[in-house]
Amino acid sequence: MVSYQLVIDCAAPERMARFWAGALRYTVEPPPDGFDTWWDYWRSLGVPEEELGKGDGSDSIVDPEGYGPRIWFQQVPEGKVVKNRFHLDVKVGGKREDVPLETRKARVDAEAERLVQVGASIVRVLSQPGVDHYAVAMVDPEGNEFDVV
Template sequence: MSSVKEFQITFDCADPERVARFWCEVLGYVVPPPPEGFDSWADYDRSLPPEQWGASFACQDPSGVRPRLYFQRVPEGKVAKNRLHLDVRVGTGLVGEERVAALEAECERLVALGAVRVRLLRADGVNESCLVMQDVEGNEFCLD
């Protein structure tokens, strides 16, 4: 039996706060309060050595049910397709053009936040339609 009680999803990125705030908007997540003794995350950052300023950021589900997202700065840029991606479930239970309309509406909202639309994959008899997108640093995700 596993002793794991919860997990977080970690993103490697160039600008952790920017990517975290994007995903807060996408998922309805919030930025957690700063550590005890600090009025803000900026105050906390200033307590660290300068090379660690802005090196990480996180966001969490306000209900505490879904996993925490953690964003860490890495020196290298994204060079290949993600091996893991998030499916943002906005069309659950919908089929056909009703599903595509829901995907397109959410796509429009996310593009306004800085996401990039990649392509619509239409239903093929096995899978329902989904919309492939990229976040503000080019990480793929799907509207499903």
Template sequence: MPSVKQIQVTFDCAEPERVARFWCEVLGYVLPPPPEGFASWDDFNRTLPPEQQGSWSACSDPSGVGPRLFFQRVPEGKVVKNRVHLDVRVGTGLVGEERVAKLEAECARLVALGAVRVRLLLADDNNESCLVMQDVEGNEFCLD
């Protein structure tokens, strides 16, 4: 049986640092420290050619359990729905009104950070309720 591999989830975006900071707030992740010899990421970026400055950012789970998130600048904007998205698990084990209340509370917190509420999908015969949202650059994700 093959060994389990670590994964990284990569986002194409226009403003990598902005999107990384948003996801740090959502998930409780942290930005990595700047490279050795630099007091800040701004100091490091100033050493790069202008076209490479601010071209990427990353964040990671401080406990080391969750995947690293990587954000890379791309020239084109988002055009269609994501083929892959994150489910932020805030309602695990909850059902009915209690679950919806938990999703709505987290939605309000994330909207204050710049997220956009898209729609609430109420429970049906197969799935519990979830809330579809977009991050600060329009990437879809679900509060589940």
């Protein structure tokens, strides 16, 4: 069996964890049993204080249903400077064969607006007349691209 986690480089892990937990309907991963914070856990393993950073170390999120991967937000010193080489699609519209385009558009627009309220920004609408596709290109609080489809 293969398991994996998605790792996203960022400047502010706790902020990104909160944003993406809300965006994906995940939860911020609690520290292991017996520890009040992630920093307490890492200290117990001998991680030096200067490597811990600020906040309480809540830098990962998990799918409460247990289906999606764990996502860890890794603090890095450099900022994002170019377009992502891959991105997430947040799927809320429904399948073409089951849901009419106008309904999918309404669902996508509603989710995009919800994400704007929690810190995302709209880049552009991805739609062409006569094409049965609708999406909204967005960026998270640190400028990482993703689409709502």
